[in-house]
Amino acid sequence: MKIRIGLPTAQSGPFAEGIRNAWSAAGRTGEPRLAALIYFSLGDDAEEASRRYLLDYYGFSGDVARRIADSAYRSVSQLRDVAKGFEDAGFTELYFDPTVARVDQVDRLADAVL
Amino acid sequence: MIAAQTALAVTGSTGRLGSRVARALSRLGVDQRLVVRDPSKAPALPGSHIVTADYSDGAGVRTALTGAHTVFMVSASETPDRVQQHITFIDAAVAAGVQRIVYVSFFGASPTAIFTLGRDHWATEEHLRSVGVAHTILRDNIYADFTPHFIGTDGSIRGPAGDGRVAVVAQADIAEVAVAVLTSDGAYDGRTLNLTGPEALTMNEIAAILSDHLGRTVSYIPETIDEAYASRASYGAPQWQVDGWVSTYTAIAAGELATVSEDIPEVTGHPAMTLTQVLEAG
Numbered sequence: 096m097k098i099r100i101g102l103p104t105a106q107s108g109p110f111a112e113g114i115r116n117a118w119s120a121a122g123r124t125g126e127p128r129l130a131a132l133i134y135f136s137l138g139d140d141a142e143e144a145s146r147r148y149l150l151d152y153y154g155f156s157g158d159v160a161r162r163i164a165d166s167a168y169r170s171v172s173q174l175r176d177v178a179k180g181f182e183d184a185g186f187t188e189l190y191f192d193p194t195v196a197r198v199d200q201v202d203r204l205a206d207a208v209l
Numbered sequence: 210m211i212a213a214q215t216a217l218a219v220t221g222s223t224g225r226l227g228s229r230v231a232r233a234l235s236r237l238g239v240d241q242r243l244v245v246r247d248p249s250k251a252p253a254l255p256g257s258h259i260v261t262a263d264y265s266d267g268a269g270v271r272t273a274l275t276g277a278h279t280v281f282m283v284s285a286s287e288t289p290d291r292v293q294q295h296i297t298f299i300d301a302a303v304a305a306g307v308q309r310i311v312y313v314s315f316f317g318a319s320p321t322a323i324f325t326l327g328r329d330h331w332a333t334e335e336h337l338r339s340v341g342v343a344h345t346i347l348r349d350n351i352y353a354d355f356t357p358h359f360i361g362t363d364g365s366i367r368g369p370a371g372d373g374r375v376a377v378v379a380q381a382d383i384a385e386v387a388v389a390v391l392t393s394d395g396a397y398d399g400r401t402l403n404l405t406g407p408e409a410l411t412m413n414e415i416a417a418i419l420s421d422h423l424g425r426t427v428s429y430i431p432e433t434i435d436e437a438y439a440s441r442a443s444y445g446a447p448q449w450q451v452d453g454w455v456s457t458y459t460a461i462a463a464g465e466l467a468t469v470s471e472d473i474p475e476v477t478g479h480p481a482m483t484l485t486q487v488l489e490a491g
Contacts, residue, residue, distance in 0.1 A: 110491065150450070152224070154287030156351070157324065157457030158368060159358045161441065166362065 107131075111185035130188040131181050134167035135174055136195050137203035142169055145194040167194060171207040178208050217241045217391060218260075218274055218307075221283030223250040225354075226313065229384035230281060230391070231257065239392060244273050244280075264294040270301035277302075279309040281391055284333070287326060289449055295333040299340060309343040309398065311390050313383075316350040316376075316403060317465045324460035325452045334401075345390050346401040350466055351457075353377035353406055353487040356415055357423070366416055366429045368458030369437045374409035374467040379482035381490070386476045403470035407481045412461070415484065422488040434459065 111129050118127045136145035146164045153160035168174050174191075181189050191208075193200035219234065221227025222243040234241050235254040242258045245251045251259045262273035264285045274280060280302055285294045302310060315322075318330040330348075337344050356377060359366045383404050390397045410418070412429040419427045432440065437455045444451070460466055473481040482490075 150446075151286050154450075154453075155284060155326065156355055156358075157326065158454040159351075159355045159457070161444065161454050162358050162361060166358070 107181065107184035107186070115185070126187065128188060129186045130190060131186050132190040132192060133177055134163070134192050134194050135200075135204065136167060136169055136193065137171070137174075137200060137207065141195045141197065141200065145169070148194050174204065174207045216276075216278040217281070218244050218277040218279070219281045220244045221281075221313075222252055223247070224283065226380055226383060226387075227281070227283050228252055229380060230387045233384055233388045234391065237388070237392065242273075242277065244270075264298040265290070267297045267301040267304075270298050271305045274302050274305040274307055277305065277307055279311065279391060280307050281311050281313075281387060283313045284330065287329075287450070287453065292329050292332045292336075295329075296336050299333075299336055299342075303340050303342050307342065309345075309395065310337060311345045311347065311387065312337055313387070314346050314348045314401075316348045316405065316468075317460075318346075318348055322460070323463050323465050324456045325449065327460070327465075343395060343398040345397040345399070347383065347387060347390070348401060348403050349383050350376050350378045350403075350405045352380050352383075353482070353484045354380045356484060357419060357488075359412075359415070360419065360427055364425070364427060366412055366427065367432050367437075367440065368412070369432045369434050369455065369462060370412045370429075370458035371431060371462035372411050372413070373461040373464055374411050375415075375461045376405035376407075376409040376467060376469045377415070377484055378404050378406045378473070379487045381487075382473050382477065382481050386473060389476050397476075402472040402476065403468070404473055405468065405470045405481065407469060407483055409467040409469055410484065412458075418484050418488070422485070432458075 114127050114129060136142055145167055149164040149167060150160050153163050168177055178189055191204055217239060219227060219231050219241050222231040223245055231241060231243060231252060231254055235256055240256045242260050243251050244260050244262055246263050248259050248261050260273040262269040285291050314330040314334055315327045318327045318334055320328055320331055322328050334346055361367060386402060386404060416427045416429040441451050441454055
């Protein structure tokens with residue numbers, strides 16, 4: 096399984112295609128699992144805790160931690176766009192890391208993307 | 210109890226580097242105990258056992274490490290008391306009978322390192338050198354894997370790095386070195402290994418490589434130090450944290466992260482990965 100972390104980009108489609116080509120060239124049957132992971136939080140009351148978590152987890156990396164905390168998806172429209180972006184690029188799975196340990200994030204996510 | 214007999218203890222297995230190391234050890238069939246704060250987050254790996262301890266809890270660490278011979282120690286979260294947590298952990302490990310500690314430090318760790326977190330790493334190294342336990346120090350440069358995350362939401366890299374260079378290093382290479390050291394039965398005791406990529410790149414060069422890889426233009430816009438603090442002021446973060454953010458770039462500007470080391474080729478037997486190779490590997 097290949098996992099990418101971050102944005103769907105212009106390279107995500109060719110990346111997925113390259114994996115599929117290598118898969119069939121190797122004579123394998125079925126489909127490769129192509130997974131991506133993104134960070135999100137939903138709800139104004141969740142953003143501060145989400146940022147705090149990401150700044151702590153990536154704290155060793157200096158300014159990268161700030162950039163990653165900034166890059167989490169925090170709106171319904173962003174989440175819909177990113178899910179479609181990875182789907183269009185040919186990814187088979189997308190993992191949504193809620194960055195805050197609250198059950199309401201699951202319901203909010205389901206409302207956003209299902 | 211099997212866990213108490215496992216000679217190798219690995220911290221940080223819920224994080225990126227530690228999880229790579231733990232998975233690689235598992236694939237090699239090496240039994241390990243995973244020392245974690247929150248057992249619900251620990252990876253389930255063949256041959257591994259989970260023990261719970263917090264770095265700041267000396268008694269808990271001592272219990273968790275009793276019977277362990279070698280410990281892979283990643284640093285604690287960046288908090289003002291981080292060095293004290295590391296000292297507590299090292300002292301508890303020694304008290305538990307640990308014979309060897311492999312510590313993940315930062316390139317150029319020094320009491321006067323410009324990257325402020327490098328000073329904490331140096332203080333930890335000094336303590337490790339003083340307690341009489343066999344040790345290996347892995348001084349990692351900035352992760353090549355993280356360079357896409359230097360890009361802001363405006364699509365550019367902004368920081369006071371000037372035209373300085375940084376020898377960014379692949380996490381895969383660091384993990385491979387860590388596994389080699391942990392399974393070498395002391396061949397690297399007393400060594401400080403400088404883990405860098407094979408070339409030192411300017412931020413402009415990094416931006417160009419990222420542009421090629423991402424299929425869109427990424428530009429590097431140098432900030433002055435004053436501009437860097439001003440553009441980060443809105444976060445309301447504590448001073449030590451903002452200093453850590455800004456000094457990521459000023460360390461590059463000063464050339465403190467520019468030296469290319471041959472330690473990865475020496476330990477692994479192959480060249481260190483280039484940034485392009487890291488990005489292509491996904």
